[in-house]
């Protein structure tokens with residue numbers, strides 16, 4: 001129990017991390033395999049598998065498993081987003097959702113599947129931040145819009161529940177990523193590692209999020225669109241370790 005979590009916590013003592021999000025809806029198994037080899041070569045720290053729909057999760061996760069030794073962590077949109085080929089799953093609750101399904105419902109449906117396949121659950125508090133036009137996840141999950149102080153209090157609640165990570169999400173493909181002032185306000189109060197994702201489209205933005213206090217940067221869209229940009233962002237996060 002806790003193998004992947006412990007590996008990540010160990011690494012975080014010395015460096016910032018980069019996670020690559022693969023959306024099975026947008027990738028064939030062959031493409032996922034190629035992309036997994038590329039991001040491994042570029043130095044990403046883990047591959048997350050998930051999207052707003054849950055098609056092809058098994059096929060894509062299996063292809064990634066065969067292409068890389070990196071940890072594969074599921075990022076499920078529901079109990080249907082699970083696969084026995086993954087090492088771990090972010091066992092997340094969308095804390096500012098108004099829908100019971102995203103707070104506890106899908107988790108209860110997923111728990112027996114996670115048990116049966118012996119997938120490592122990594123408890124995570126997932127907080128979706130509105131940064132402009134409502135994103136897919138915002139609409140689906142009917143999220144409550146929060147002030148900066150409220151975001152901090154949600155993050156603290158995640159820590160007090162015993163969750164291992166807090167994830168501040170602007171939404172996939174968001175025009176604007178999570179604002180730096182919200183990241184630093186959260187980071188000042190919590191002790192558990194902070195993941196930031198959504199709308200991070202280049203190395204400059206990635207560095208800003210790290211400067212603000214993010215421990216882990218997650219990118220999806222940019223990685224699917226361009227190997228070059230993926231390499232630049234991952235490289236920026238890696239250089240950041242050296243700079244520290």
Ligand SMILES: CC(C)=CCC/C(C)=C/CC/C(C)=C/CC/C(C)=C/COP(=O)(O)OP(=O)(O)O
Nearest residue numbers: 051052077078091092094102106110136137172
């Ligand atoms: C732990 C278990 C079994 C379930 C958790 C269920 C929860 C809380 C899900 C959170 C809400 C949700 C719908 C998350 C989806 C993850 C997400 C935002 C993926 C990114 O979406 P993309 O598919 O890249 O975006 P597009 O829709 O724009 O393609």
Ligand SMILES: O=P(O)(O)OC[C@@H](O)CO
Nearest residue numbers: 172173197198199220221
């Ligand atoms: O696709 P992007 O904008 O990188 O977002 C990744 C992730 O935060 C979505 O859940």
Ligand SMILES: [Mg+2]
Nearest residue numbers: 023025051052
């Ligand atoms: Mg998608």
